[in-house]
Amino acid sequence: MNLKMRYANSAGYIKLENAVAIKEVMINEDFLHPDNESIAIGFRSRECSGLLEFTPxxxxxxxxxxxxxxxxxxxxxxxxxxxxxxxx
Incomplete structure (x- = not known):
């Protein structure tokens, strides 16, 4: 998967681009608080790692x-x- 991101900081806009592998898909079920459920996709490369977290x-x-x-x-x-x- 290619990860492309652009964000603003004090120096202006910075673009980040990296090839990462999807390692895991996690589903967080919260029976007591159903509004807090989420689906997360974990990714990793040698340079970076992270989660893409979605509400249902x-x-x-x-x-x-x-x-x-x-x-x-x-x-x-x-x-x-x-x-x-x-x-x-």
Missing amino acids: DEFEKVSNSVKRKIHLIKGFKVIGSENAGKKG
Whole structure:
């Protein structure tokens, strides 16, 4: 995965670009406080590591957006129990 980020500091804008590997997908379920549930994607490279953390609503928006546009990508493979072995 390529990580690209731009942020502002006192010197202006700084761009960060790094190739990282997705290491883990974590789902935090909080039965006592259901509003605090989150989905996090952990990534790591030699130079950096971090988390992309989503609320369930944010993740649903990203998922729906990808589902609508997945036909534009040639040669993808869907991995999962329901769609195992299907190629796009």
